[in-house]
Amino acid sequence: MNYELKNIPVRTQKPRAEGFTMAMDKGLSLREVEDFVDSCGDYVDIVKLGWATSYVTKNLKEKIALYKAAGIPVYLGGTLFEAFIVRGQFDDYRGVLDKYGLEYAEVSDGSITLNHDKKCDYISTLAKQVTVLSEVGSKDAAKIIPPYKWIEQMQTELDAGAWKVIGEAREGGNVGLFRDSGEVRQGLVEEILTKIPGDKIIWEAPIKSQQVWFIKLLGTNVNLGNISPSEIIPLETIRLGLRGDTFDMFLDGISL
Template sequence: MNYTLTQIPDRTAKPRQSGLTMVMDKGLSLREVEDFLSTSAGYADIIKLGWATSFVTPNLKEKLDIYREAGVPVYFGGTLFEAFIVRNKFDDYRKLLDKYSMEYAEVSDGSIEMPQDEKCEYIRTLATQVTVLSEVGSKDEAKIIPPYKWIQLMKAELEAGAWKVIGEAREGGTVGLFRSSGEVRQGLVEEILTQVPFESILWEAPQKEQQVWFVKLLGANVNLGNIAPHEVIPLETIRLGLRGDTFTQFLDK
């Protein structure tokens, strides 16, 4: 930090197991990646190349190399995994991970129907090759999953070998954990937390109000994802109680 302030919450140090900020790269140029890392590499824990943008991203290898040189790991979005699975190309997906020396992978079923046993088997298999993040929830805003099912899915996928389970919200924050207005499904989140450790969950929360809600509920070291590159530093100030929304959160009463 550039100077000293008291009554600032302790943040976990990188490489973190909690307090993660997952950043969504939806097609940054190489120059934009360099500029982003020059200010935010210390606060970005992992980068997701959104959905299947890696399929059409120019200079993909060079982009991955820039992130790696900065010590920030990258993974392909879960929709790319689903695109391979729906075409019966799982082995090709595993070869793709090796081709680009990927150390992380996301397993999801937000766009396709997949039996839970099958999804857990993909997790078990990939966990022998990479660190797996597993996404729970549908991208279909009309599909409402009851809390008990979220809990059952999250537990099963963690037991299958997922490092973290991701609560689905899409890049807009209007499905899954949230209503179409962006409002948090508070009862759903609170019920999940009765049975799944908060350190094991990465909550997709692209909107500022959603980030504030989770920091107020779970503290500075909540795992948050789908953060836009230009919102990484603003999020860090929310975590530290240095933005109006959380200004009194960590002050001595």
């Protein structure tokens, strides 16, 4: 850090499994990636190339290489996985992972109807090849999944070989874990946490108010995802109590 402040919470250090920040790249240019990793690389643990943007991204190999050179792994959005699955191209998808030297993959079923046992089979198979993140929750705002089902699916997907499970919110933060207004489904989150360890979950939280909510509930080192590149440093200040939203969280024992 550039100077010393007292009562700053301790952040886990990279490579970390807790206090994880997943950034979403929705089409950055190579020059933008260079600038991004230069300014924010210390605070980013993994980058998702959102949904199926990798299919149309120019200079994809070069982009992935830039992230790798900065020590930041990359994975392809779950919607791309679903696009391969619905077309019967699972082996082709595995070939793409190898072609681009990817060490992580996301398995999801937010846009397609997929038998859950079959989803777990895909997780088990991919886990022999790469580190798997599996996403739970629907991209359909009208589809409300009860808490017990979230818990059941998260646990079985972890058991199948997923490294972490992702709570769905989309890039807009208005489905899955959240109401269409962006408000957190608080009861859902709290019930999930009665059964699934917090360090095993990445909560998609693209909106500042959502990030603040999770940090206040679970602390500085909560795992958060779908963070815009422009919001990485602002999020880090929220984690450290250096933005108004969490300013008082870590000031115990200090008086003016």
